[in-house]
Amino acid sequence: MPNKDPKATEDDPQLNDPDGDDTEGHSLMIDPTTARQHARVKEQDVDRAARDRQRQRDARGR
Numbered sequence: 001m002p003n004k005d006p007k008a009t010e011d012d013p014q015l016n017d018p019d020g021d022d023t024e025g026h027s028l029m030i031d032p033t034t035a036r037q038h039a040r041v042k043e044q045d046v047d048r049a050a051r052d053r054q055r056q057r058d059a060r061g062r
Contacts, residue, residue: 030038
């Protein structure tokens with residue numbers, strides 16, 4: 001059965017896939033505890049980088 005999606009192009013790998021195996025996004029389905037932990041780690045990285053930048057500015061100003 002041909003794909004009738006008007007947005008599909010010849011570059012679309014699913015256009016030529018007769019099985020229609022759609023597994024995109026499955027890695028985004030993480031549990032809430034893991035999502036919170038990832039958010040916390042990212043926030044710590046951002047805070048650490050901000051502190052480092054501030055220390056560099058302070059060192060240049062002296």
